[in-house]
Amino acid sequence: MLQKMKKIQVFGNKKDLQSVVDVLYQTGTVHLEDVSRRILPGSTLLRRMEVERGGELSSAMVKLNGIHAALPKAEVDPRVYDSLYQSFQKGSPDQVLRRANEIIDELGPKTKDLISRKSDLEFTLSSLARYEQIIRKIQPLEDQLPILEGFEVTVILIQSEFRDILEIVRNAMVELTRNQFELISADIDEKTIAAVTVFNKKYSEHVHSFLFSQNVNEVRLPQEYLGRPFHEILAMIEEKKKSSLEQIRRIDSDLANLGDAWYPEISVLKRILDDRVNESSVYGKFGQTDFTFLIEGWIPVKALKRTKSALHEMFGERVVVHELMLTPEQEDEAPTFYDNPRIVKPFEFLMGLVSPPRYREIDPTPILALFFPFFFGLMVGDVAYGLIILGIALLVKWKYRGEAWIQNLGSILIISSISAIFFGFLYGEFFGNLGEEMGWLHPIEIMGVTLNRIEAMVPLLVFSIAIGVFHVFLGLTLGIINAYRKRVGCTKHICEKLGMMVVILGLLIVIAGAAGILSENLLYPGIGLMIVAAVLILYGGGFFGIFEIISTVGNILSYARIMAIGMTSVILALVANELGGMMEVAAVGVLVAALLHILNIALAMFSPFLHSLRLHLVEFDTKFYEGGGKLYKPFRREEQPG
Numbered sequence: 001m002l003q004k005m006k007k008i009q010v011f012g013n014k015k016d017l018q019s020v021v022d023v024l025y026q027t028g029t030v031h032l033e034d035v036s037r038r039i040l041p042g043s044t045l046l047r048r049m050e051v052e053r054g055g056e057l058s059s060a061m062v063k064l065n066g067i068h069a070a071l072p073k074a075e076v077d078p079r080v081y082d083s084l085y086q087s088f089q090k091g092s093p094d095q096v097l098r099r100a101n102e103i104i105d106e107l108g109p110k111t112k113d114l115i116s117r118k119s120d121l122e123f124t125l126s127s128l129a130r131y132e133q134i135i136r137k138i139q140p141l142e143d144q145l146p147i148l149e150g151f152e153v154t155v156i157l158i159q160s161e162f163r164d165i166l167e168i169v170r171n172a173m174v175e176l177t178r179n180q181f182e183l184i185s186a187d188i189d190e191k192t193i194a195a196v197t198v199f200n201k202k203y204s205e206h207v208h209s210f211l212f213s214q215n216v217n218e219v220r221l222p223q224e225y226l227g228r229p230f231h232e233i234l235a236m237i238e239e240k241k242k243s244s245l246e247q248i249r250r251i252d253s254d255l256a257n258l259g260d261a262w263y264p265e266i267s268v269l270k271r272i273l274d275d276r277v278n279e280s281s282v283y284g285k286f287g288q289t290d291f292t293f294l295i296e297g298w299i300p301v302k303a304l305k306r307t308k309s310a311l312h313e314m315f316g317e318r319v320v321v322h323e324l325m326l327t328p329e330q331e332d333e334a335p336t337f338y339d340n341p342r343i344v345k346p347f348e349f350l351m352g353l354v355s356p357p358r359y360r361e362i363d364p365t366p367i368l369a370l371f372f373p374f375f376f377g378l379m380v381g382d383v384a385y386g387l388i389i390l391g392i393a394l395l396v397k398w399k400y401r402g403e404a405w406i407q408n409l410g411s412i413l414i415i416s417s418i419s420a421i422f423f424g425f426l427y428g429e430f431f432g433n434l435g436e437e438m439g440w441l442h443p444i445e446i447m448g449v450t451l452n453r454i455e456a457m458v459p460l461l462v463f464s465i466a467i468g469v470f471h472v473f474l475g476l477t478l479g480i481i482n483a484y485r486k487r488v489g490c491t492k493h494i495c496e497k498l499g500m501m502v503v504i505l506g507l508l509i510v511i512a513g514a515a516g517i518l519s520e521n522l523l524y525p526g527i528g529l530m531i532v533a534a535v536l537i538l539y540g541g542g543f544f545g546i547f548e549i550i551s552t553v554g555n556i557l558s559y560a561r562i563m564a565i566g567m568t569s570v571i572l573a574l575v576a577n578e579l580g581g582m583m584e585v586a587a588v589g590v591l592v593a594a595l596l597h598i599l600n601i602a603l604a605m606f607s608p609f610l611h612s613l614r615l616h617l618v619e620f621d622t623k624f625y626e627g628g629g630k631l632y633k634p635f636r637r638e639e640q641p642g
């Protein structure tokens with residue numbers, strides 16, 4: 001159900017504004033409204049509040065976040081954290097900002113220098129690893145290279161499938177160097193060919209330009225490695241790697257020491273600055289006079305007393321909370337705050353598929369939570385399938401504990417699977433008719449009618465339609481209540497929906513009378529009800545309201561899908577068992593049956609789920625639900641994922 005809301009205004013002296021905003025942010029109960037939209041241009045009494053020092057706070061927060069990210073993550077004693085947090089919270093915003101800037105000035109250059117050096121060393125290590133890998137590949141060619149003064153050596157790596165490019169390079173080198181070069185190539189491995197070229201240095205620019213234009217992978221070694229044998233280069237690389245790793249270890253140690261000394265205080269300041277930046281972002285919604293501020297917003301009634309107490313405890317009579325008296329039309333502007341029991345909460349996720357209800361509308365979520373598992377269980381109706389779906393839902397919830405939407409979906413499947421197990425017990429189904437064949441289960445009989453779905457197709461079809469009549473009637477009844485709550489044009493809405501219920505009732509009496517289920521004497525009263533209903537519908541919905549009768553009858557008939565989809569599932573289960581039993585080899589039979597049951601379970605998880613949802617959103621909700629509301633978003637710290 002939706003929580004009752006109150007609209008409040010908070011007044012006070014401007015010097016208390018920051019602290020008042022801080023209390024509201026920590027209490028996290030007020031959905032702020034933009035007062036500035038009502039301020040007329042040129043108004044001298046009430047003006048829009050300007051954001052002060054927002055840039056300074058944001059700048060300090062960004063710099064502090066950088067330092068915090070640079071330091072190794074350290075475990076912080078909660079008692080130390082809380083003590084620091086309380087200490088800074090008692091201080092003024094200026095004191096917090098000043099302390100943050102002191103830390104930034106002291107640690108900023110140090111951490112920046114350490115991180116920069118570490119980054120350079122890591123890049124060096126990456127380059128050395130690449131050089132080492134290449135040199136080890138071309139080392140077998142070293143004996144074939146001539147040693148000439150004034151000549152340059154370069155290496156290119158070519159994928160084996162492009163070996164034809166070597167001939168292109170060779171021909172170009174003849175022209176570029178006037179035939180003063182040597183080119184040696186060899187397969188390094190199955191995928192790579194290494195080619196080493198030796199040419200006069202005076203042709204370097206032309207040669208490198210040509211290789212670049214051919215998009216070949218040219219390896220240019222650092223200056224200090226040129227002219228040296230490959231084994232010396234490898235030794236130098238190894239020495240350089242050791243030196244770089246040692247320097248990285250020293251830098252990590254320095255960062256760890258800084259973290260031990262500063263991490264708790266920086267973590268606290270980071271959170272406080274983050275809060276202050278969030279708080280300052282809403283200043284533009286406030287109003288102000290020369291000496292006072294005005295904050296306006298919606299608050300759940302159950303949170304009003306707590307919020308008032310928090311403000312009174314901090315500011316006494318200096319800050320006033322005023323509850324506004326609103327007209328019903330103004331109440332329609334209240335945000336929608338779902339406040340359902342824990343078992344209903346997951347179904348709010350499904351309501352997210354449509355726009356939220358308006359404040360004075362009935363919340364369909366509890367009804368959805370009741371009927372959705374009921375429909376799902378009626379359709380799936382198999383003890384084994386229900387148990388497997390339950391296991392899958394529990395596994396998914398356990399594996400994706402940090403994903404809120406998966407948790408909600410998993411909870412819905414758990415509740416629905418229990419319903420499927422219950423109806424499976426009534427139908428006597430365990431992997432279709434396997435449970436009955438093995439003597440584990442038997443379909444229940446009610447008033448002499450068996451619930452075996454294959455034998456009770458007609459009774460189950462009638463039952464599905466009866467559910468549809470009840471569900472649609474419930475929707476129309478809620479529509480009448482919603483119309484009464486709105487009080488604007490409610491008479492016509494009530495007449496239309498009441499007329500729709502009466503015409504359906506009359507139609508059912510006529511059909512039952514004609515079919516001999518009821519006395520023929522009831523035919524005329526049934527027709528009379530339909531005539532009366534037509535008058536009500538014409539008054540409430542006009543001529544097109546008559547067409548709604550056909551639509552409503554179609555809505556009711558749609559509930560026949562409960563029987564049809566359930567029948568499809570049980571027939572497929574029977575086919576799986578029969579087909580498996582026809583196999584001459586037992587293992588093959590079990591495998592065939594298992595595969596078909598897996599397919600059936602997969603279909604059972606999706607098709608009944610979607611059709612249960614459709615029966616609510618399309619057939620049921622349209623009888624009373626308009627939506628178009630806005631969700632309650634209190635001013636507070638957003639929950640961090642994970």
